[in-house]
Amino acid sequence: MTKTYEEINEKIKNGKAVVVTAEEVIEIVKDKGAKKAADEIDVVTTGTFGPMCSSGALLNTGHTKPRMNYKRAYLNRVPVYCGVAAVDLYIGVTAMPDDDPANKVFPGKFEYGGGHVIEDLVSGKDVVFEATSHGTQCYPRKEITATINIRDLPSATLLNPRNAYQNYNVAVNAHAKHPIYTYMGILRPNFGNANYCSAGQLSPLLNDPNYRTIGIGTKIFLGGGTGYVFYQGTQHNPEVPRNEKGIPMGGAGTLALVGDMKTMSRRYIRGVSMTGYGVSLAVGIGVPIPVLDEEMIASCAVSDADIMAPVWDYSEDYPNFQGKPIAHVSYAELGSGRINLQGREIETASISSMPMAREIAQTLKKWITDGNFLLTKPSAPIPGTGSGVKYHPFVERPVKGNK
């Protein structure tokens, strides 16, 4: 039996939709088979929560009196991009205060940055805004220092160029004789620990590996509020080799997401400080997958044992963009707390939070079950395998005239 978006939405409106999470569906499909499960279940909800560095907020302050065209601006001393229209601002989550000591005393703490500003805004805290300008005849004002609050902003939009990576690396320190401080956390020497960052069987794009239902216009849970997929994310790479189940063997698809920050909550939008590395933002995302047919529910039944992640050395190979994965390990092994690598037992640590991912999938399930969240059919798909869309490294060409 196949179902349409319209039929599923009709059931949701009537409070009759059967919704399960991407974890709950695994056992159901195992017990009843995909065909029966597809008949009974209408929607599968996914979830993920972890640091996502390609994120930021597009803020509009409203025009000042007299008018001003911001050219340099700060929120709580964190620099904000103002190379757009007069009172539009974009704050990236990895931005740091100009006077942050960074790694001058190594490893730096990176206590506060763009991600923390966004967390403060979402929390409803006051934030100090400072800006300067050269002044023009239509925008004469040259400086402003003021307290702002999200409730006073005409608009505050979370606008994330790359989130929800479909699978990701496992990071180890194979060669350095000292701990290394990376965006994947602290890696102790001699394979002291293996850090990973994916919600595995709960992760949105791992449950829809060929992007059949997750596309442009898909309505989602974003940071505790509602948001949308607006495009494939940057570095979207559907051509990454896949295993026999069609699951990419490394970071592949990505999503660009947008949503109204005023609907979000601090529980799912958290500033992140990675010692020795920098600042970021942990984002909570949940994507509903309509069970259109048997094939769709079969892909939602993917389990951690079927998803393989590449183990990369972050002491030499990753930074120098060289070499190849040391091995591939499953998320079932990673989740057990240890992996076996070249005969060694290595303790694992997750950078993304499984309990939060579960909570998000459950929350989205409740929204849909209660009839408060309808599904949207994508207005266009994001590129899949064979589309020609492919990520590649920087093509570095010398500047003409330079020796």
Add this chain to the structure above:
Amino acid sequence: MTKKSAILHFGSDLVDKPIISGLIRNYDVSVNILQASITPEEDGTMFVQIEGEHAIVQKAFDYLRDHRVDMIFPAKNLIWDDKKCVDCGACVAHCLPRALTVDGSGKLQFNSERCIACELCIPACPYHALGSVSEHLS
């Protein structure tokens, strides 16, 4: 057997006295010094775990009290703020005595009995959810 952690504060008149040495000689206890420092004002602070028979550990603390050592008994050696914790597990691989673990559902568990206050977990937490007792005290 009992193991009890304490932050000991030695006034400037005490820092040159072999108080811990006396403690070990007079009582059958193991003393594990996790942290020790002397301030420019010549006050001393020491973070210790004292282990032994319950009654003897009590006597050992009485001895310290008799020698006018100020004591604070932290409920936990490490301050874990579960309001900031998101249960990611980034800390667990850095906790060698396995005081920080994740349970079957992935929730973080802190067993203060196992904590040796090495503080290796603190910089591993991206959410400032782990803090040291000493930082808290200062």
